[in-house]
Amino acid sequence: MEKVEIDAKGMHYTPLNEMIREAVRNGAKEIILDNVIGQRFIADGLKADVTIRINGVAGGDLGMFMNGPTCIVNGNCDHAPGNTMDGGTIVIHGSAGDAAAHSMRGGKLFVKNNIGYRGGIHMKQYEEERKPVLVVGGSSHAFLGEYMAGGLILVLGIGQEDPAKDRGIGSGIHGGMIVIRGEVKDELLGVGARKAEFGEKELEMITPYVEEFCKYFDTEPSGLLDMNYTCIVPASTRPFAGKYTWE
Amino acid sequence: MSLGSVPLKYKVTIDREQCMHCMRCIDNCSYGVYHKEDDRIIIDSRKCTACHHCISMCPRDAISLKERPVDYRSHPLWTAEAREDIINQARTGKIILAGMGNAKPYPVIFDRLVLDACQVTNPSIDPLREPMELRTYLGKKPSRLEIDKKDNGDIELKTKLTPNLKLETPIMIGHMSYGAISLNAQLSLAKAVEKTGTFMGTGEGGLHEAIYPYQKNMIVQVASGRFGVDINYLERGAAIEIKIGQGAKPGIGGHLPGEKVCQDVSCTRMIPLGSDAISPAPHHDIYSIEDLAQLVRSLKEATEWKKPVFVKIAAVHNAAAISAGIARSSADAVVIDGFRGGSGATPKVFRDNVGIPIEAAVASVDQKLKDQGIRNKISVIASGGIRNSADIAKSIALGADAVYIGTGALIAMGCRVCGQCYRGMCPWGIATQRPDLVERLDPEVESEHVANLIRSWTLELSELMGAAGINSIESLRSNRSRLRGYMLDEGTLDVLQVKPVGA
Numbered sequence A: 001m002e003k004v005e006i007d008a009k010g011m012h013y014t015p016l017n018e019m020i021r022e023a024v025r026n027g028a029k030e031i032i033l034d035n036v037i038g039q040r041f042i043a044d045g046l047k048a049d050v051t052i053r054i055n056g057v058a059g060g061d062l063g064m065f066m067n068g069p070t071c072i073v074n075g076n077c078d079h080a081p082g083n084t085m086d087g088g089t090i091v092i093h094g095s096a097g098d099a100a101a102h103s104m105r106g107g108k109l110f111v112k113n114n115i116g117y118r119g120g121i122h123m124k125q126y127e128e129e130r131k132p133v134l135v136v137g138g139s140s141h142a143f144l145g146e147y148m149a150g151g152l153i154l155v156l157g158i159g160q161e162d163p164a165k166d167r168g169i170g171s172g173i174h175g176g177m178i179v180i181r182g183e184v185k186d187e188l189l190g191v192g193a194r195k196a197e198f199g200e201k202e203l204e205m206i207t208p209y210v211e212e213f214c215k216y217f218d219t220e221p222s223g224l225l226d227m228n229y230t231c232i233v234p235a236s237t238r239p240f241a242g243k244y245t246w247e
Numbered sequence B: 001m002s003l004g005s006v007p008l009k010y011k012v013t014i015d016r017e018q019c020m021h022c023m024r025c026i027d028n029c030s031y032g033v034y035h036k037e038d039d040r041i042i043i044d045s046r047k048c049t050a051c052h053h054c055i056s057m058c059p060r061d062a063i064s065l066k067e068r069p070v071d072y073r074s075h076p077l078w079t080a081e082a083r084e085d086i087i088n089q090a091r092t093g094k095i096i097l098a099g100m101g102n103a104k105p106y107p108v109i110f111d112r113l114v115l116d117a118c119q120v121t122n123p124s125i126d127p128l129r130e131p132m133e134l135r136t137y138l139g140k141k142p143s144r145l146e147i148d149k150k151d152n153g154d155i156e157l158k159t160k161l162t163p164n165l166k167l168e169t170p171i172m173i174g175h176m177s178y179g180a181i182s183l184n185a186q187l188s189l190a191k192a193v194e195k196t197g198t199f200m201g202t203g204e205g206g207l208h209e210a211i212y213p214y215q216k217n218m219i220v221q222v223a224s225g226r227f228g229v230d231i232n233y234l235e236r237g238a239a240i241e242i243k244i245g246q247g248a249k250p251g252i253g254g255h256l257p258g259e260k261v262c263q264d265v266s267c268t269r270m271i272p273l274g275s276d277a278i279s280p281a282p283h284h285d286i287y288s289i290e291d292l293a294q295l296v297r298s299l300k301e302a303t304e305w306k307k308p309v310f311v312k313i314a315a316v317h318n319a320a321a322i323s324a325g326i327a328r329s330s331a332d333a334v335v336i337d338g339f340r341g342g343s344g345a346t347p348k349v350f351r352d353n354v355g356i357p358i359e360a361a362v363a364s365v366d367q368k369l370k371d372q373g374i375r376n377k378i379s380v381i382a383s384g385g386i387r388n389s390a391d392i393a394k395s396i397a398l399g400a401d402a403v404y405i406g407t408g409a410l411i412a413m414g415c416r417v418c419g420q421c422y423r424g425m426c427p428w429g430i431a432t433q434r435p436d437l438v439e440r441l442d443p444e445v446e447s448e449h450v451a452n453l454i455r456s457w458t459l460e461l462s463e464l465m466g467a468a469g470i471n472s473i474e475s476l477r478s479n480r481s482r483l484r485g486y487m488l489d490e491g492t493l494d495v496l497q498v499k500p501v502g503a
């Protein structure tokens, strides 16, 4: 049983997830979910090597705590896809809500269009081997990469004048890197964030992710692989160290 | 003109007649109070934190310590502390960081509540010869049980029970994270809860591999920073706790200073070495009670509805209404952390001024849940400033199912409540990650001390229950007729739903 099709019409998320787990236990390598309309927690905590194709709009916390699967959403996604995800890939052929990639600890999240507020908040990383990546094709809103402790956020701004629209970018950031296509106004940076040079090394670092993005969404990478990016990094690994004194 | 220095807090002296020059005090003090000049031990009292490690290790009992040997002009409002805090802040312009629980002399409600005992009628029970039931189940209880009677006389339970946590005593150890405390300290606590058939919280620092053997006694915590949280961590825990608030700092998040983020802590938490671990006040996916319900359900969904999920909030004035919301969110227990709860690092102004006493919070939560007919849907765990078995009995009589102890367990391992945990130099090897200090704490020995504390408090609890003619902890729960208020004002008695003495 390599491929399983599930009609999610009118189904609650718990039986839906049970069916997914059951299919995985039976050795499914590909699961197609039709008529998804806002079911939350799809693939929540799922550990498997499986591809889940979601036809419809995925609800909140898609792939939360997930480790391993690939989720492809043919539609938009509600808030926090990839929440505290450990490993695997989520590809969204549309836009996603707030807190996309919240606390992501590994794996990759690709959003074709835009994301809401607090994207990539609290993303974590352990040394080089565990590095989560969030790639946004369109734009992001306020508090992008807030309290970020590691990983990479890449905002490509395709078809956008202002890819990072609002303020608070990287507030409290103490690890990782935010890369945004085009210029970012200084006043949009949050406390603890600073701009760094985007050079050949950084371009080389983002290239595979840009290429992967283009592969999923059938776009040409050539127009995106240049130096037209702004790099945002932590001003310090201890943004709040200077705030306290001893009793 | 300089502000000059404030007087030292403690004065350390050595009885030179007694001293045998073994130099142990020099080795023992991580704060550097002692050093040697020629043949003489020189004391720098200013560095002393009253941690008592030197005193407890001196083979000759030669060391003495006094608090505040220098007086200011006395003033009821401008206390020495108020003046010194101002000097500190005038000099630095910073927030004063503090450790351990609320250090203000608010009256303790526990001390103004007395337990009742039987005389003549409804005789007391002797726990020596009568079985006392202290086993506690945490989690949802069904409103009614449906039973199927078979033709052959067998009966079968039709009602589907939700997973509960089974405790042999209503005493658990609260969440103190790896990072805030050392691995040896966590190991000691883990061994102690295994020995006594109860549970402890991991805190928000994830689960170190060394603790895996004790995972069946662990409640794993998920805080806003999501440190160390992955699916394996969630599956390892016997229960999962979402931390919304903490009694020592309601309304603000967690903060582990970078000094304590060593290699192992950085790995367990997945943050850069030496960086501050920041868990901000809100969970950034929770902005309403519905969002909280969503997180509760996502944790249940991830673990296939097999584990109880707790939600911990700080005791604040609307804790009762929040708890009623939590009871409806699919959560199995609500933890209320009172304003005397401990902390590894917190702004002093929060520790000493924000929140409400656990006694009032538990009573109002229990009452609200009963009024709404949903008390069976959720267990209530009280924590924050529980100092002895009487406090536990009183908490349960006020409406708690079980309690978390924190500082009490640390004291059982040597902690002297010096309040310097945030500096990472704890001489007892508890609130530190410095290998030479961590080494001082032997998990075998200290786990026995902690287990002894839990055992003795459990024994005392059964005695107190027996005296009140109660043989099951369930009959003590929310049994406020077993309490009387002594010199408590009418308003407080009303919140507690307790009668005054003599009534």
Ligand code: SF4
Residues within 6 Å of the ligand: B014, B018, B019, B020, B021, B022, B023, B024, B025, B026, B041, B057, B058, B059, B060, B061, B062, B063
């Ligand atoms: S530990 Fe006691 S006996 Fe030893 S040097 Fe210090 S004061 Fe003297």
Ligand code: SF4
Residues within 6 Å of the ligand: B051, B099, B100, B410, B414, B415, B416, B417, B418, B419, B420, B421, B422, B425, B426, B427, B428, B430, B431
């Ligand atoms: S844990 Fe250590 S540093 Fe903290 S109060 Fe206790 S003795 Fe002092």
